[in-house]
Amino acid sequence: MADTKQITFRVRRFDPDTDSAPHWDSYTLNVPDGMTVLEALHQIKAEKEPTLAWRSSCRMGVCGSCGMFINDLPMLACQTQVLHLNADAVTVAPLPNYPNVKDLVPNLEPLIEKHAAIKPFIIHPNSKEVDEPTGEFIQSAEEREAFSQFTYCIKCGLCLSACPTVATDPLFLGPQALAQAYRYTADNRDCGLKERLVALDAFHGPYQCHMAGACSQACPKGVDPAFGIQLLKRTLVLDSIGFGNKPKHVAKVMPLADVVKQIEEFAPPPRTVK
């Protein structure tokens, strides 16, 4: 058998039907190199504790379902190799700052509600064009790169668990929503800053971020929400003195016929296999 190490997993359990407060259960496994925390949970469920509950799906770090608090840091269980934690004891708890439904399952509704509050969709002056497109919005590679980083968010919720403001303030929008607010504000197809100001210029908006940076440290996809929030603050300050998101800068539409012509101009390279 390949080299394995004996690791004790302390897992937080909570059954809403029988418990008034969570408690901890311990399980010991022989962990081979490369085993992830998610795989360990599957093994625990298969061999030791069939009632253990958690959320997971893709097991490869793209769906954002398996966020957990592992050794006091929020991580995706599928992306965390047990032996890389360099600890003989691994604590696994549900993500903090979300209501705990059962065992390791958080109720992510606060994340979704805050995300919805900042209107996470393109607001273009020609709303008919957005709903029934006749062409393509023109966006250069540079214009795309201004916000592309923030589009990688997988809504895993680790950032809200890490944030010290979310810990005390239930109404704070949180790093995910604020970074997405910047994602849309910086998108040249969008001119909706004014509509989002209702949520952003309120007390529980970006100014309650104090750059602790824990959200960016926790983010598993390199979205760097803290960066997005600081850029959002800059945008809001500039807007308050008159350098805002003006409709005339918003992307123009290239008619479909021209789009097709542009595609046809990019002919494929000549065949090399006869």
Add this chain to the structure above:
Amino acid sequence: MSTNKSSSYNNRLGLKGWMYAGRYSFERYLYLGHRLSGLGLIAYMVLHIVETANRIRGEEAWAGLMALFASPPFRVIEYLLFVMAIFHALNGVRLILVELGFFLGKPQEPVYPYKSSIMKHRPLTYIIMLLAFVVMVLGSSSLFFE
């Protein structure tokens, strides 16, 4: 499927999440230090305005107060206040720059291993902390004034 909110456990960290920086990065500790020094400084400022208002009670009352503040324990407290003010001011300079989006690089496609804005402005953090340390050491001369 709907979650029955009344039976779920409130897992909010509360004040512990605010105050306990745990295994997070240095900047999270700086956030804590900035908050605590800020609270200390505003408390001191209010006390200071009230205390210096004692001058209207006349020269004798004032001299008595100044004699108290010249005593060794108060000289130490005064220096600690200086340390708090320097930390808050210099960390604040870092925060002004960073919270307006400077020293954080430009948005770019994330390529693993990801470099967060925390790491990008780390050199600035080190310079500011070094400057703060130097000023605090130089300022300790006030403990030895006659």
Add this chain to the structure above:
Amino acid sequence: MRETRLWSLHILVIPIIAVLLGMHFALMHYAPVFYDVSVDEAREFSTMIERGKSMTQFVVYTLLLIAGLYHGLYGLRGILRELPLTPTLVKVVDIGILIFGLMIFALGMYVTWWTFNAPLGG
């Protein structure tokens, strides 16, 4: 634009505090280094009154008072409002801090004005 304006002002007063507080530190706490005068002398009643009678000092203290109180109390308001408060408590915090700030400002201005008008020798 309200929160943006409040926050921007919080940042804008920082250079005022940095310069004026720096001057205040140099004069009151580091007088032997910057003014070749002992700390006791710098804080003596008659020295304080004499200094306080200059228009520069009056303006400096007024600005420092306003800037320092605004910056500090905005920060305190932020810290308190980040706690889970009921809507009533939110109003109590906002109005309470405003009133408290105005009271301390009034006290500070009264003392500054008193010093400006005090006869030399107290």
